[in-house]
Amino acid sequence: MEWTDxxxxxGVRRHGEANAIxxxxxxxxxxxxxVVRGGGSRRQAASLQQGNSVRAIxxxxxxxxxxxxxxxxxxxxxxxxxxxxxxxxxxxxMAALLRLLPERDPHPDLHAALSTxxxxxxxxxxxxxxxxxxxxxxLAELGFGLDLASCAATGGRNDxxxxxxxxxxxxxxDAGEPWRTQLFDLPYFLVAEVAEPPQPDALQAAFRLxxxxxxxxxxxxxxxxxxxARESLLAILARPPVSRAGR
Numbered sequence: 001m002e003w004t005d006x007x008x009x010x011g012v013r014r015h016g017e018a019n020a021i022x023x024x025x026x027x028x029x030x031x032x033x034x035v036v037r038g039g040g041s042r043r044q045a046a047s048l049q050q051g052n053s054v055r056a057i058x059x060x061x062x063x064x065x066x067x068x069x070x071x072x073x074x075x076x077x078x079x080x081x082x083x084x085x086x087x088x089x090x091x092x093x094m095a096a097l098l099r100l101l102p103e104r105d106p107h108p109d110l111h112a113a114l115s116t117x118x119x120x121x122x123x124x125x126x127x128x129x130x131x132x133x134x135x136x137x138x139l140a141e142l143g144f145g146l147d148l149a150s151c152a153a154t155g156g157r158n159d160x161x162x163x164x165x166x167x168x169x170x171x172x173x174d175a176g177e178p179w180r181t182q183l184f185d186l187p188y189f190l191v192a193e194v195a196e197p198p199q200p201d202a203l204q205a206a207f208r209l210x211x212x213x214x215x216x217x218x219x220x221x222x223x224x225x226x227x228x229a230r231e232s233l234l235a236i237l238a239r240p241p242v243s244r245a246g247r
Contacts, residue, residue: 051081
């Protein structure tokens, strides 16, 4: 058995004295593990870092075997991922979510979203927006997608401002106003492209929404909690933007 694919390193752990088991999120083969011969050496340590994009060749005698990877770094992004707290916590949280997927189950859209994340690490608000959208995608990929296209009460598609915590469906301004305090806010950037990164309050609203449904529908049945990295990320995103005036 052999295949070649593009992947992003999610994690690495030692395997024996000289080797390593590398966990990739690949474009066509999902979250996949394999042994890298000599991966425990100092020589390979620099390339086997979380966030690096690689060209992977996987080989095994049988499909169900762990198999071995031959990896070539195509984009060395680990320094950017680990160089800023918001990027490091964000990547750790996304990797934890990806581990909820069945191993070797293809999810090309999630791979593409993770790749985009590693390409745009400079601005915390932009990173926050991408991760909130990623959480929304995870819900859909796991079979618990939210219906944000039309109002649950009227069927209309305009002025959708809220989401029901029970049904996961959008609610319009007029239909939702009487129950405003019982509904989640629906930030516009979750349903449409926006020109500017969202403000901190919009980001927090988005994470309250996605976090509720991830916990209720995905994690609680498994006896799990959201990763600590997510809470650390949200604390960073809640800080007001630093003004450059007077520097």
